[in-house]
Amino acid sequence: AQSVAQPEDQVNVAEGNPLTVKCTYSVSGNPYLFWYVQYPNRGLQFLLKYITGDNLVKGSYGFEAEFNKSQTSFHLKKPSALVSDSALYFCAVRVDYGGATNKLIFGTGTLLAVQP
C-alpha cells in the first residue's frame, strides 16, 4: 500500500535561511509524489509534483523538491525562506489502482514557521 510520512510536526526557520520540510514514501511501483500547502482557513494548494524525469522538481513560490529513490524521500526545499511561507505543508502520494487514478493519500502535515 502507498503511504507517505512527514516526521516533523513543525519546522522553525529564520527568514532568509534555507528551509527543508521532510517527506518519505512507501510505494509499490513507480512513485507519483506531490506537495501541497495550506494557509490558515484556506483549502490546500498544489505546489509541485514528481512523476518521472529530473530528480529536482521546481514548483510555485520558489519551492523545489528533491526526489531520492535510494532514500525513498521527497523533501521540500527553498533557498531563502519568507515570513509569508509560514503555512501547513502536506506531502502526498498517488494511489495506484493498477490503472489511471487521481486518488491521493496525504501525510500528516508539517507546520512551517518562519520567524522575521
Next chain:
Amino acid sequence: DAGVIQSPRHEVTEMGQEVTLRCKPISGHNSLFWYRQTMMRGLELLIYFNNNVPIDDSGMPEDRFSAKMPNASFSTLKIQPSEPRDSAVYFCASSPGTGGRAGELFFGEGSRLTVL
C-alpha cells in the same frame, strides 16, 4: 475561473440534525473528492468520483454519511443524523483527470461544521 465553490462556509447544528454540504467543481474537471480535516485525524479522503461515478467510498465513516454527484457540476455530502464527532472542516476538491495533470487537485475553501 471561479475555482471550486463550497457552501456553506460555516455551519453550526445540533446533534441529530441533517447536514448537507454542497460543492461545485471547476468546469471541465472530471474527478471530484470529498476530504475531512480534523486536528486528531488529519486529512482523510471520504469519497472519490470520476465522471460522476463513485470510484472509492472506502473512507466514508459509516452509513450516516452519503455523497452524490448527480451531474458534472454539482455534488453533495450529507450527514444524517449528525453527531458531535462529525465536527470538522470538509473540503471538496476537483481535478482535471488523468494524464499529465493527474493528482493535481484544486481545493475549495472548505465547510467548517460544528455539531453541538
